[in-house]
Amino acid sequence: MPSLAAAGLTLLPLGYLARRATEQGWPVVTDLLGRQRTLELLGRSLLLAATVTLACIVVGVALAWLIVRTDLPFRRTWAVVAALPLAVPSYVAAFSWLAVDPGFEGFWAAAMVLTLCSYPYVYLPVAAALQRIDPALEEVSRSQGLSALGTFVRVQLPQLRFAATSGALLVATYTLSEFGAVSLLRYDTVTRGIYTSYRASFDRTPAAVYGCLLAAVTALIVFAEYRTRGRGRYFGNAPSRRPVVLRLRAWRWLAVALPLTLAALALAVPAMATVYWSAKGSSSAVWDEVITAGWTSLRFALYAGVACAFFAIPLGVLAARHRSWLSGLIEQVTWVVHSLPGLVIALSLVFFGIRLANPIYQQTPMLIIAYVVLFLPLAVGAIRASVAQSSPGLEEAARSLGDSARTAMRRITLPLALPGIGAGTALVMLATVKELPATILLRPTGADTLATQLWTATSVGRFAEAAPYAAAIVLVAAIPTLAISRWSRSTSTLEATQ
């Protein structure tokens, strides 16, 4: 029940958008939608989302395969390093690249930065799935004469589809809603159009019409993904052995180039830029303030992570076990909302919050509600995936031995889903630490987070003062990131050692 309420909350932004879009009458809406610029922006948004998603799938799958299934040198280290770019906010990455080359701009610049920041969304679930695949299938394939590559394409890849598409959906919706990097790197998208409309003309109608457009397009993408997911079964018997490791021989050292290049581009560039800003500028941050802001960020992230997990568990179980039109609808709505820019969601909650929840408006609970609306699908997705991978046969066995449905859920389903619950919580924490627009408008007065402090410093060009905050965001966000990569591996190791 509380979960349905939470799912209902995610409808608020859509209701708000519909209201604002139509308040000046339908002719205004149709006129805006019919403009050439609107179509251009939509085309550019979709092109970027498609490119980034595809690039993330290629990079994420290749990296996961190298790390899990080959004798790549230092694979344990790479397994951790490969997930870390998730901790780097896209706006920090974009700033860093601009520090290296002020002319770094346009479509390819934006596509590259967004790919570097979001490929772990694909890498992590695919790596976990690769460890779970039963090696027996591959042995059969190899024994029938298929090459290693052929086996990968025809046997492993189909089994990775589920993991890869869930990550891809995350990347696609994130790219559609992203503002910081596309704006810094001067690539015009629908989201940027929404910000321009608020910032330039203080006119909320075009912003809302664009928001509705974005929501409608995402709904199509999400629906398509939902349909292709189909009614396939994604659980199998837990493999009895460790996955087969392919010997790369001389290619080993060449293969290292991939994780090494990614780490250099996604991690070393921001690190270097941070050092450069610190060294160059005359301003400096007060360490006490960095620590206070870090603690505030961490606190909000914990609340948000726990709140999202709490609401997401029933939704995730429902989506995995009892597919119905309702569970499907709820899931799709949360994804659609995830594709909306943070500012739109923040303003919709300003609108409803001040009218319906005035006592908590601009208080911590209201901010946490905003985070739930923004990030619920991250937790639902992770929990759904882990429930779907455990066999319902286990629950049936428990039921046949006399457990009630509730007890079976508590004793079987939830413990099996724990890694997913942990990963979902961590994903939300990670996103919360990096979040800016909703935090700024809805935080309790005077509560400075790392992200708001970074904004405070950069908005007046004090880059040296900003540097420690940028570094601290990455460090704090690295904690949940490490937890995610650990959980996704520990599940598989457990299974492999049974």
Add this chain to the structure above:
Amino acid sequence: MGSVLSSSIFARLIGARRTVALIGIPLLTFGVAGCGAIGGGSGDADLTIYSGRAESLVADLITDFEDSSGLEVEVRYAETPELAAQLLEEGDSTSADVFYSQDGGALGALSKEGLFTKLPDDLISAVDPKYRATDSTWVGVSGRARVFVYNPDEVEPPKSVYELTGPEWAGKVGYAPTNASFQSFVTAMRVLAGEEKTREFLIGLKQNGKVYEDNGVTLDAVEAGEISLGLVNHYYLFERQAEAGDTPLNTQMAFAEPGDPSSLINVAGVGILEGSDDLEAAEEFVTYLLSDEGQQFFATTTFEYPLVAGIDAAEGVPPLSSIKGPKIDLSDLDDLQATQELLAEVGMI
């Protein structure tokens, strides 16, 4: 089979104990902190200000006001347009008493929606009518001029900003297209010269110029010899000079001939919200901003122009009355949409 199954679940549970702790403990904290926050609440302050001006610029000013008035002030900082949007959504229920905006455009937009209450005439009459709303709903408190900063060893400043598109300026000009003041200047050009001429100018400027993140970085580039001329706000040069102390800078500033859009003067200002329940305190704040003390703060600390007659700008800053900017109504600059679309079209932002 059964034992294998249960032992595997057992193994998971042991492995998961830490997870449970990780989730459970914060859940408890969440509950406790949540209740605390509801109980504590804010709104205890005598005055709530939504400030679109940066904390680093105005925090000291607000502290000075607290000291002199004995009032407790709460300030929420964000970008001016975001706060304007928030105030539009909050409507009359807002807890804000005063909106302190970085530019006149946002004040004009909120005034149009009827969010501001009228300011008493005796309070704002000291400010030149050019720099306040005709219906007295908002008042400018400090001004900034757009200027050329240039290296006199390298170039002579142009008479008009349009000259900068000529071939002799190739690679020598710096500007910050995402900066709100730059966009106001482009808007002024659109109002004065029309879309077509502005587009031509922007295309020419893009070819000749280098893009910087903001005014400060643009000025630094002139100072470092990377470029010869920059389009910035006047006070950056004086901030740099104050930082450098007695060491002379390589950079000087100049204005174009009278009426040129490049010498636009824009203001930061305030309005009192219709929904304010601390009207007296709000008016006291506006009075303070326009008092000698408040105006001196702008002159000496931010090197902006005081807008109250009789108070001079900082030493070395050319007097406001000497700047012959374009004849334009600041409230005509509230529609930046077309400007931003134009800037996007030519690929500047």
